[in-house]
Amino acid sequence: MNAVVLLGPPGAGKGTVAEVLVGKGYKHVSTGDLLREQIRQETALGIEAKVLMDQGKFVPDDVVVGMIRELFGAGKPGDKFLFDGFPRTLVQAEKLDELIGSLNGNLDEVVLLECPADAIVERLSGRRSCPECKTVYHVTFNPPKEAGVCDVDGTELIRRDDDNPETIRQRLTVYAEQTAPLITYYEAKDLVHPIDATQSIEQVRAAVLEKLG
């Protein structure tokens, strides 16, 4: 089993990049998508998580680590996992190392998408996503062919509840406090590959594909 981590602030473009890596044999694992699926199914976990997510706060480490543990349990030896939005805390990063180690797997690369706060606010304010297939759009930077409708499956696009200015600010603060320290953690393991995520979607995708494709 091999794994790659996409690291970077909310809105840097992790999900957008992941879309082109799925065609390269990676299994895209977005803990945000997994949590939103729990919310959609109105499970106890989803109901609890929604309160925190709507405030721009993190869901507890044991909840997300539990989801990853379950995923690994159902995995196969040749799997290549692409983590998007996980790990987000040092505890999660240490748990991920442990879980990968217990499977004799390897964390190959940490791709860091670097993007300043002003660009992030603009990106998240215009983000639209498909609740079915999870494809991500932007009203200006990556619009669907027909406004408000997913190109892939025709589902009506949604705007996420947490993509409002106040929650975006909170998410950026939490990122700086809890997730940014992971850069040093992975630098010490010589795993970090930084990419300038202010480039166009095509350029960022090409840079990531060059490294991982």
Ligand code: ADP
């Ligand atoms: P993340 O998964 O890191 O939260 P997304 O992939 O959902 O970020 O992207 C956030 C928003 O920014 C989406 O609306 C997406 O279409 C847009 N976006 C992603 N990458 C770029 C880019 N390089 N340039 C402009 N907009 C982008």
Ligand code: AMP
């Ligand atoms: P995302 O879709 O990655 O932007 O995540 C949306 C929200 O889900 C975050 O703001 C958190 O509330 C929650 N979340 C997603 N992944 C994690 C994680 N690894 N740890 C804690 N909370 C998470």
